[in-house]
Amino acid sequence: MTSPSSAIASLRKSYERAELNEEASHANPLDQFAHWLQEAIQGELPEPNAMTVATVGSDLRPSTRVVLIKGYDERGIVWYTNYDSRKGRELAGNPYAALQFHWVELERVVRIEGVMEKVSPAESDEYFHSRPLDSRIGAWASPQSQVIAGRSVLVANAAKHAAQFLLQPPRPPHWGGYRLRPEQWEFWQGRKSRLHDRLRYRQDQGMWLRERLAP
Ligand SMILES: Cc1cc2nc3c(=O)[nH]c(=O)nc-3n(C[C@H](O)[C@H](O)[C@H](O)COP(=O)(O)O)c2cc1C
Known part of the structure; x- marks a missing residue:
């Protein structure tokens, strides 16, 4: 009889939908992100706007949860929450954070690392009043x-x-937005035989440097 854990261990998928290469990718990671997010939305993926946020507490232990992206521009990625929540308290003590999108059907992941800051009260007010x-x-x-x-x-x-x-x-005083200011991005595209494509963008003398990482 197959045990549940060996059934899980034998779950495997070959990723063959697409590729990501230096020539076809955008020089600016925000453009690459916009392109992939648009494809996730147009592809009618379930909750294409859902992303995982990782924070680190004062005990140096990381934690994650799912939130929804509400906007992005050259300054960063915006989302909203309760500033007194666990993540809010952790960000108050340590603004370094990471975001991750996993678009399963597209065999794609985007990872973004950087510094989280609160958006302006006016920006939070505007979004709050647009909500049901x-x-x-x-x-x-x-x-x-x-x-x-x-x-x-x-x-x-x-x-x-x-x-x-x-x-x-x-708008409650304890509720508002955060913006992650990206310092590093990674775009992952699943490929055949576990030879996936990974392009990382990092700041180098004010420019985005694009490097390929081994899968
Ligand atoms: C698809 C999805 C979207 C979510 N969006 C948000 C969000 O935008 N903001 C938020 O505070 N929580 C959101 N949540 C709930 C969080 O995952 C989490 O339970 C909550 O923020 C408390 O996290 P914390 O205790 O670690 O601070 C969402 C959950 C799911 C599954």
Whole structure:
């Protein structure tokens, strides 16, 4: 009989969809990212905007969670959360962080490392007020990452804040955006026989240097 763990060990996939090379890739990593994100969106992948955020606590232990990208430009990658959450507290103590996108159907990964900073209050306000009402109330209702007595706490908090703000909630002071300022990018394209393509971009004298890494 096959044990569950050997069944897992024998799961294998050959990556043969595409290639990534020095000639066809963009010189600027932001352009390469925009290109791949667009292909993930156009390909109607499930949640193409989902990315993993890694932070490191004051105990030097890393932790990860999934969030949604909400914007990007030459300054970096923007996402939103509760500043008092575990990740928020970890970023307050150590702004070095990493992001990862895994677009399974495209056999692609993007890794981005850099420094996280809060976006301006005006930028957070603008995005907060573009969100649906239940999400805006939810930002008040959930003491993210804290232990709560039960689900009823969230439901009661949501009802309380909806009434308090007469369905016009302002942005909570503990809620807003972060922008990762990239210092290093890696684009990974799965290839046959585990000979994957990996292009890393790093800053060198104010320019982006593109290097191939062994898979
Ligand atoms: C697809 C997906 C998208 C998510 N997007 C966000 C997000 O944009 N912001 C956020 O704070 N949490 C988001 N979450 C929840 C986080 O993964 C996580 O549970 C939460 O932020 C608490 O993390 P922390 O306790 O490590 O701070 C998302 C989860 C999933 C599965």
